Amino acid sequence: MLTVRNLHARVAGRDILKGIDLSVRFGEVHAIMGPNGSGKSTLARVLAGHPEYEVTAGEVTFEGEDLLAMDPETRARVGVFMAFQYPVEIPGVNNAYFLKTALNTVRKHRGKEELDAMEFLTLVRERMKQLDMDEAFLNRPVNEGFSGGEKKRNEIFQMAVLEPRLAVLDETDSGLDIDALRVVADGVNAMRSADRAFLVVTHYQRLLTYIVPDVVHVLSEGRIVRSGDKSLALELEDKGYGWLEEPVGKP
Amino acid sequence: MMLDQYATEYAAARARRPSDEPAALARTRDEALDRFMALGFPTTRDEEWRFTSVAPIADQAFALAAPDTDARHAGILPFRFGDAFSAELVFVNGQYAPALSTVPALPAGAQVGSLAAYIAGHASGVEGHLAQVASFDRRAFVALNTALFADGAYIQIPAHAVLDKPIHVAFISTGAANGRPAMSHPRVLVVLGDNSQASIVETYAGQAGTRYFTNVVTEAVLGSHAVLDHYRLQHESRGAYHVGAMCVNAGRSANCASHSISLGGALVRNDVLAVLAGEGVECTLNGLYLADGRRFVDNHTTIDHAMPHCGSREIYKGILADRARGVFNGKIIVRPDAQKTDAKQTNRALLLSEDAQVNSKPELEIFANDVKCTHGAAVGQLDEDAVFYLRSRGLGLTEARHMLIHAFLGDVLHRMPLVPIRHGVEAVLERQLAQALAAAA
Numbered sequence: 001m002l003t004v005r006n007l008h009a010r011v012a013g014r015d016i017l018k019g020i021d022l023s024v025r026f027g028e029v030h031a032i033m034g035p036n037g038s039g040k041s042t043l044a045r046v047l048a049g050h051p052e053y054e055v056t057a058g059e060v061t062f063e064g065e066d067l068l069a070m071d072p073e074t075r076a077r078v079g080v081f082m083a084f085q086y087p088v089e090i091p092g093v094n095n096a097y098f099l100k101t102a103l104n105t106v107r108k109h110r111g112k113e114e115l116d117a118m119e120f121l122t123l124v125r126e127r128m129k130q131l132d133m134d135e136a137f138l139n140r141p142v143n144e145g146f147s148g149g150e151k152k153r154n155e156i157f158q159m160a161v162l163e164p165r166l167a168v169l170d171e172t173d174s175g176l177d178i179d180a181l182r183v184v185a186d187g188v189n190a191m192r193s194a195d196r197a198f199l200v201v202t203h204y205q206r207l208l209t210y211i212v213p214d215v216v217h218v219l220s221e222g223r224i225v226r227s228g229d230k231s232l233a234l235e236l237e238d239k240g241y242g243w244l245e246e247p248v249g250k251p
Numbered sequence: 252m253m254l255d256q257y258a259t260e261y262a263a264a265r266a267r268r269p270s271d272e273p274a275a276l277a278r279t280r281d282e283a284l285d286r287f288m289a290l291g292f293p294t295t296r297d298e299e300w301r302f303t304s305v306a307p308i309a310d311q312a313f314a315l316a317a318p319d320t321d322a323r324h325a326g327i328l329p330f331r332f333g334d335a336f337s338a339e340l341v342f343v344n345g346q347y348a349p350a351l352s353t354v355p356a357l358p359a360g361a362q363v364g365s366l367a368a369y370i371a372g373h374a375s376g377v378e379g380h381l382a383q384v385a386s387f388d389r390r391a392f393v394a395l396n397t398a399l400f401a402d403g404a405y406i407q408i409p410a411h412a413v414l415d416k417p418i419h420v421a422f423i424s425t426g427a428a429n430g431r432p433a434m435s436h437p438r439v440l441v442v443l444g445d446n447s448q449a450s451i452v453e454t455y456a457g458q459a460g461t462r463y464f465t466n467v468v469t470e471a472v473l474g475s476h477a478v479l480d481h482y483r484l485q486h487e488s489r490g491a492y493h494v495g496a497m498c499v500n501a502g503r504s505a506n507c508a509s510h511s512i513s514l515g516g517a518l519v520r521n522d523v524l525a526v527l528a529g530e531g532v533e534c535t536l537n538g539l540y541l542a543d544g545r546r547f548v549d550n551h552t553t554i555d556h557a558m559p560h561c562g563s564r565e566i567y568k569g570i571l572a573d574r575a576r577g578v579f580n581g582k583i584i585v586r587p588d589a590q591k592t593d594a595k596q597t598n599r600a601l602l603l604s605e606d607a608q609v610n611s612k613p614e615l616e617i618f619a620n621d622v623k624c625t626h627g628a629a630v631g632q633l634d635e636d637a638v639f640y641l642r643s644r645g646l647g648l649t650e651a652r653h654m655l656i657h658a659f660l661g662d663v664l665h666r667m668p669l670v671p672i673r674h675g676v677e678a679v680l681e682r683q684l685a686q687a688l689a690a691a692a
C-alpha cells in the first residue's frame with residue numbers, strides 16, 4: 001500500500017533523508033528505530049506533508065497514488081495519519097469541535113455520511129472508553145495544558161476516531177508510564193486489520209513487546225541501514241546502534 | 252486653508268438650523284467651531300496622534316449632505332434586527348429617516364428618537380447632558396462634531412426602567428453630496444437613570460466603494476446602578492474615513508460595557524473614554540478590529556478610575572492582513588482617590604502578512620497605592636505548526652486558518668452578551684476573513 005523509493009528530503013537547508021526505500025503492505029506493522037537525529041521524525045513529517053520539508057528526490061506512492069503530489073489535508077482525507085512526537089497546543093480550539101470537523105471532512109471525502117452531534121458523541125465516547133480517557137478532554141482546547149502522556153493518548157484517540165489506512169506513530173510511547181503504554185498499545189492493536197498498516201517510530205523495544213511488528217527498520221543518518229524481523233529490535237536493545245555504524249551495502 | 256471650508260460649511264449649517272434650537276446650544280456650537288478652527292486637525296506631532304496621519308481627511312473638501320431618506324438606502328446596512336430589537340433608528344448621511352425607522356412602545360417615561368427633535372422640544376435630559384461628557388477643549392474632531400452635528404439619536408431611560416430588547420441606531424452614508432465626498436457628524440446621547448438598564452447597538456455602514464467622512468460622538472451618562480451594554484459596529488465602506496468618540500461617565504456602582512467592532516473604513520480612529528466617576532463601577536472595554544489592503548485602524552482607549560473600588564476589564568484584539576496598519580493605545584488612569592482599583596488590560600494583534608504592522612502601547616498613570624493594575628500586549632503571526640496540525644487531520648488550509656483566527660478572537664466574541672450581534676459580527680468577519688485570506692494565499 002505504501003512504497004517509498006529513494007526518498008531524499010531536506011529542511012532548513014540541510015539534507016536529512018538520503019535515500020529511503022520502504023515497502024509496506026496492508027495489514028503490516030513496521031517499526032522504525034534509530035538514534036536521535038537520524039531522521040525518523042523527518043520521514044514521518046514528509047509522509048504527512050509538512051510544508052517545511054522539501055523532497056529533493058525519490059517518490060512515494062500510497063495505494064497506487066502519488067502521495068507527494070497531495071497537500072497535507074488530502075493525505076489525511078485519503079487515510080494517512082501521523083501521531084505527532086510533539087503534539088501542538090492550540091488554545092481556544094475546542095477538542096470536540098476540532099475533531100468533529102476533521103472527522104466529517106474525512107468522511108465526506110471518503111463518500112460517507114457526515115455524523116451529527118449525537119452520532120459523533122456516541123462514537124467518541126466509545127473510543128475514549130477504550131483508551132481510558134476522561135470525557136472532560138472533549139471540552140478542553142486541543143492539547144492545551146495536557147501532560148505529555150495525555151497528549152500522546154489524545155493522538156491515539158484521534159487516530160481511533162479518524163480510522164486511517166496508514167498510521168504513522170512518531171514516538172507515541174515516549175512520555176508514557178507502563179500502564180498508559182499498555183492502554184495505548186491495546187488501542188493500536190484493536191485497530192490492526194487487514195486493510196490498515198502502521199509505521200511505528202520508537203527508540204525502545206519496550207513498545208514492540210506490546211505492538212509486535214512484522215518488520216523492523218533501523219534508520220541512521222537518513223538511510224535505512226538494516227531491516228529485519230522483530231528480533232532485530234531485541235538485538236538493538238542489547239547492543240545499541242554502534243554496531244550498525246558501518247552499514248552493509250553502503251556505496 | 253482647508254480649514255476655511257469648515258467655517259463656510261458651518262455658516263451654511265447655522266443658517267439652516269431650526270429657529271427653535273436653544274440659545275445655549277447655539278453658543279456651544281459657536282464655541283466649538285472656534286475651538287476647532289484654533290486647534291486645526293491633529294498632526295503626528297501631537298502625542299495622541301503620533302502614528303496616525305489624518306492628512307487624507309484634512310486635505311479634502313467634504314460637503315455636508317442634504318437630507319436624503321430614500322428607502323433603498325436601508326439596503327446598505329449589513330443587518331437589521333427586526334423583532335429581536337425594540338426601537339430601530341435609521342439615519343442617512345446624518346439625517347433622521349423616520350420612514351426607515353421603527354419606534355415601538357417603550358417603558359413609561361423613556362425617550363428614544365431623533366436628537367434634533369428632542370433638542371427642538373427642549374427635552375430636559377438633552378439640555379442637562381449634551382456636550383457635558385464629551386469635552387471638545389482638546390479634541391478637534393469632537394469640536395467639529397459639536398459644531399456641525401445635524402442629528403443623531405437621543406436615548407433616555409428613566410430610573411428603574413429596564414429595556415428588555417436592545418435599541419439599534421444605524422447610520423448610513425451614501426457617499427457623495429453636491430458632487431463632493433459627503434461628511435456627516437452624527438451625535439448620540441444616552442442618559443440612563445438610576446437602576447435602569449439598556450443595550451444599544453450603533454451601526455455605521457456606507458455605499459460600497461464610496462469615499463466619505465463620518466465623525467461621530469456618543470455621550471453616555473449612567474446613573475447609579477445603571478447598566479449599559481453598548482456596541483459600535485463600524486462597517487463603513489472600504490474607502491471611508493471614520494473618526495468616532497465614545498465618552499462615558501459612569502455613576503456609583505454602574506455597570507458599563509463598550510464593544511467596539513471595527514471592520515470597515517480606509518482610515519479609522521476610535522476613541523473610547525470611560526470616566527468611572529462613582530464608587531464600585533464595573534467597566535468592560537471590548538475591542539475587535541480587522542483591516543486588510545492598505546487600510547488603517549487606530550484604537551485609543553482611556554479608562555479614568557476617579558473613585559475607589561472600581562474594576563475595569565479591557566481586551567482588544569486585532570487582525571491585520573496585507574499592508575494594513577493598526578494602532579492601539581490603552582491608557583489607564585488611577586486617580587489619588589481611586590484606592591482598591593482593579594484594572595486589567597490585554598491587547599493582542601495577529602498579523603497575517605509580513606507587511607502588516609501594528610503599534611501598540613499601554614499607558615498606565617497610577618497615583619494611588621492600593622491598586623491592582625495589570626496589562627499585557629502581544630503581537631504575533633498564526634502558529635504555522637498549529638495550521639499544519641489541523642491540516643494533518645483533514646481540515647483545508649483556509650479552514651484551518653479560520654479556526655485559529657476564531658480561537659484568537661474567541662474571548663472577545665464571547666464577551667458580547669447580545670447573541671444576534673455576535674452572530675452578525677461573526678458572519679461579517681467570516682466574509683472579510685475569507686477575502687483577506689484569499690488575498691494572502
Ligand SMILES: Nc1ncnc2c1ncn2[C@@H]1O[C@H](COP(=O)(O)OP(=O)(O)OP(=O)(O)O)[C@@H](O)[C@H]1O
Pocket residue numbers: 011012016034035036037038039040041042043052085
Ligand atoms: N524543522 C527543522 N528545522 C531544522 N532542522 C531540523 C528540522 N527538523 C529536523 N531537523 C534536523 O534534522 C535532523 C533529523 O531530525 P529528526 O527529528 O527527523 O530526528 P529523529 O530521528 O526523529 O530524532 P529523535 O529520535 O530525537 O526524535 C536533526 O539533526 C534535526 O535537528
Ligand SMILES: [Mg+2]
Pocket residue numbers: 040041042085170171
Ligand atoms: Mg523524532
